[in-house]
Amino acid sequence: MSLLVHQLRAEQLVFWRSREAAVFIFIFPPMLFLLLGSVYDGTIEGHPAADVLLAGMIAYGVANTAFAGLTIQLVVRRESGVLKRLRSTPLPSSTYLTAVLTSTLLVFVLQMATIIVLGWFLFDTAVPTEWLSLAVTVLVGVLSFAGLGVGLASLIKSAEGSSAIVNVVLLPMAFLSGSFGPTRDYPRALQALADVLPLTYLIETLKGVLLEHEQAWEHLGALAVVLAWGLVGLAVALKRFSWEPRER
Amino acid sequence: MSSAIIVRGLTKRYGELDAVAGIDFEVDAGEVFGLLGPNGAGKTTTVEVLEGYRRRDGGEVTVLGHDPGRPGLDFRQRIGVVLQQSELWPQLTVHEVHRIFAGYYAAPRDVDEVIALVGLDAKREARVKTLSGGQKRRLDLGIALVGDPELVFLDEPTTGFDPAARRNAWTMIRSLRELGKTVLLTTHYLDEAQQLADRVAVLRAGKIVKIGTPADLIGASQTAEIRFRRDGEEVRIETGTPTATLHELTAEALAAGRELEALEVRRPTLEDVYLELLDEDT
Numbered sequence: 001m002s003l004l005v006h007q008l009r010a011e012q013l014v015f016w017r018s019r020e021a022a023v024f025i026f027i028f029p030p031m032l033f034l035l036l037g038s039v040y041d042g043t044i045e046g047h048p049a050a051d052v053l054l055a056g057m058i059a060y061g062v063a064n065t066a067f068a069g070l071t072i073q074l075v076v077r078r079e080s081g082v083l084k085r086l087r088s089t090p091l092p093s094s095t096y097l098t099a100v101l102t103s104t105l106l107v108f109v110l111q112m113a114t115i116i117v118l119g120w121f122l123f124d125t126a127v128p129t130e131w132l133s134l135a136v137t138v139l140v141g142v143l144s145f146a147g148l149g150v151g152l153a154s155l156i157k158s159a160e161g162s163s164a165i166v167n168v169v170l171l172p173m174a175f176l177s178g179s180f181g182p183t184r185d186y187p188r189a190l191q192a193l194a195d196v197l198p199l200t201y202l203i204e205t206l207k208g209v210l211l212e213h214e215q216a217w218e219h220l221g222a223l224a225v226v227l228a229w230g231l232v233g234l235a236v237a238l239k240r241f242s243w244e245p246r247e248r
Numbered sequence: 249m250s251s252a253i254i255v256r257g258l259t260k261r262y263g264e265l266d267a268v269a270g271i272d273f274e275v276d277a278g279e280v281f282g283l284l285g286p287n288g289a290g291k292t293t294t295v296e297v298l299e300g301y302r303r304r305d306g307g308e309v310t311v312l313g314h315d316p317g318r319p320g321l322d323f324r325q326r327i328g329v330v331l332q333q334s335e336l337w338p339q340l341t342v343h344e345v346h347r348i349f350a351g352y353y354a355a356p357r358d359v360d361e362v363i364a365l366v367g368l369d370a371k372r373e374a375r376v377k378t379l380s381g382g383q384k385r386r387l388d389l390g391i392a393l394v395g396d397p398e399l400v401f402l403d404e405p406t407t408g409f410d411p412a413a414r415r416n417a418w419t420m421i422r423s424l425r426e427l428g429k430t431v432l433l434t435t436h437y438l439d440e441a442q443q444l445a446d447r448v449a450v451l452r453a454g455k456i457v458k459i460g461t462p463a464d465l466i467g468a469s470q471t472a473e474i475r476f477r478r479d480g481e482e483v484r485i486e487t488g489t490p491t492a493t494l495h496e497l498t499a500e501a502l503a504a505g506r507e508l509e510a511l512e513v514r515r516p517t518l519e520d521v522y523l524e525l526l527d528e529d530t
Contacts, residue, residue: 006351013348017339081334088299088329089352089395090321244301 004095004102011103025069026107029061030114036180037123044182047211050123052182055206058112060179062141063199065108068166070100070149075162078153083243093243105142112138126210133209133216140216140223141202144230148198151233154240173199198229252277252399252430253298257307260293267293269454270307277398280421280431282445284438286526289451291434292332295403298432299329312399325354328392328400328429332407335384338377342368342387345376346394353395366390366420382413389420399430406440418443438519450525457525465521473516477509 016022033053040049077083086096119125128134152169156162174180176190177199183191194200201222208214216223253275260268268290275281283291296302298311300319309316314323336345346363350356363372366386371379379387385405392400405421406414421444424431435441441448442462450458450465458465472490474497476483487493490513501508516524 003351006348010348010351013344014337014340017337019339080336081331082336084301085329085331085334085336085391087301088324088327089349090324090354091352092321 003091004099007091007096007099008102008106011099012106015103015107021069021073025065026111029057029064029111030118032060032180033057033115033118034122037119040181048125050119050125051211052207053180054115054119054123054125055210056179056181056203057115058138058210059141059177059199059203059206060174061108061111061115062138062202063145063170063174063179065111066104066142067145067149067152068170069107070104070146071153071156071166072162074100074150074153075156076159078242079159079245081245084245087243101143101146104146105139108138108142128210129213130209130215133214134206136216137202137205137209137219137223140226144198144226144233147230147237148233150241151236154237154242157246173197176200178203198226201225250277251275251310252279252312253281253432254310255294255298255307256309258294258297258304258309259306260290260297260302261305266454268297268304271449271451271454271456273449273456273459275430275432277430278425278428279446280425280433280444282441282448283432283434283451284436284441284445284448284522285451286436288453290454291436291451292403294451295401295432295434299327299401300324325395326398328395328397330385330388330392330400330402330405332403334388336376336387336391339375341373341375342379342390343372345387346390349391350394355396356394357396359394362390362394365393365423367416382409382416385409385417386420389417393424397429399432400424402431402433404434404436406435406437414440438522450522452526458521466516471516473514474512475514476511482510 015025036053036057037050040053042049044052074083087093116125116128120127152166153162156165176183176186176194177197178194179199183194186194201219205216205219205222205226208219209216251274253273255271255273258268258271259266271290271294273281283294285291293302297304297309298316300311300316300323303317312323312326314320316323340348342363343359346359350359350362360369360372363369366389368383368386368390371383376384376387389402389405392402402421406417409417418440421431421433431444433441433444445462447459447461448465449456471486471488474485474487474490474494476497485493485497494513497508
């Protein structure tokens with residue numbers, strides 16, 4: 001346990017000390033929320049536009065932090081030899097991975113709090129009422145997208161290419177799933193594509209919890225899809241994950 | 249004296265390639281042992297099998313009483329590793345990196361003491377990314393020592409160093425012996441093996457072609473070189489019987505009333521022996 005706390009502190013130190021990562025992973029979603037929030041007004045599907053956007057942006061934060069950020073961090077650490085070096089220490093792999101995931105979750109929770117407070121201050125968005133359901137939903141979201149991240153990291157071969165590949169996956173997914181606004185006017189083909197993406201179901205659940213004051217467990221089907229994607233990522237990781245640099 | 253490392257008939261293949269083709273050696277506790285050979289001879293593969301990174305294909309290997317094919321946490325408590333290449337968190341300071349690694353071990357050494365030992369006191373608060381290549385290598389050595397291991401693996405610890413940095417690194421590696429550590433060192437620099445190692449195994453194409461103290465390796469070669477000048481021209485004679493040859497030459501010169509100008513009898517250096525070993529059957 002003390003080893004886990006030790007590594008968690010190390011992870012936090014590494015994360016916040018690395019300016020590029022902190023800006024890309026932590027600042028970007030709230031920044032996007034500020035930009036989009038000042039553009040949208042009126043109502044969407046009977047709710048204030050900013051409230052709908054809040055749900056989309058929290059989901060985007062999950063994908064950005066737990067999926068994109070984690071993927072890039074893991075690839076960079078693998079290729080630079082940090083993972084290999086840690087492998088020869090008495091730090092158990094399970095403790096290391098738990099610390100990395102907990103650290104990611106911590107970063108996301110701070111990010112979500114930032115987004116909620118910004119929305120409340122600037123766009124008059126509603127403060128969440130179903131905190132337990134919100135917690136359950138983002139926990140399922142963070143773990144599943146982290147699973148996808150570890151899976152994708154196992155497939156990416158070089159550190160240089162990682163952020164390009166990750167963004168090619170992340171941005172279209174966020175756009176299709178409705179992180180940036182309603183998708184009802186999208187062509188049918190794009191909507192069909194959105195119907196298989198995990199982010200679509202995370203947004204659906206978050207809208208239920210934040211806008212309709214529903215409980216997470218009223219969206220078991222949607223959460224199951226999110227979780228299933230996470231398991232796919234995990235399965236890829238179990239088959240392909242490597243602690244050692246790929247390039248050499 | 250007990251053995252820290254015992255290797256018997258170790259083999260490791262990569263596809264069609266026999267990276268390590270059946271090698272045997274033992275390293276005593278407290279000994280500095282060098283694996284010497286050109287790139288691709290199987291040095292790193294051997295070390296990575298012993299460190300627990302690679303599974304061997306055949307043979308028996310014991311490291312500190314453990315089978316490194318199943319490296320447990322207890323095994324990892326007792327070894328220190330300097331990889332050929334690794335770049336640790338560039339944004340952290342020297343002190344922070346040492347502190348993080350110290351936290352992984354049951355009985356770590358004092359962090360500041362280790363930083364002083366590897367000569368980074370002046371860089372204690374410097375970010376890793378601002379260190380020079382040699383300083384980064386010292387950081388690697390520091391974090392390999394911070395857990396107070398019994399056995400330290402150094403994979404090409406001075407490759408890419410300038411001569412001054414190499415001398416510094418050598419001093420540091422010698423200090424490991426004073427701390428009572430067992431050291432397994434790989435290098436393709438002959439002088440490095442000669443300077444640091446108690447015993448050396450010369451590897452070529454996955455096999456050990458010679459093993460012994462640096463002096464043994466040189467002594468094993470019977471040839472000597474005799475050089476002198478005759479009529480302004482240099483004469484070099486390689487001989488397996490230097491005493492007899494020299495006797496003939498001097499007798500001849502004395503009889504003719506001549507001087508053997510610039511006479512020199514030279515034993516082969518380790519370098520000559522090494523090149524000879526690598527040349528055999530190729």
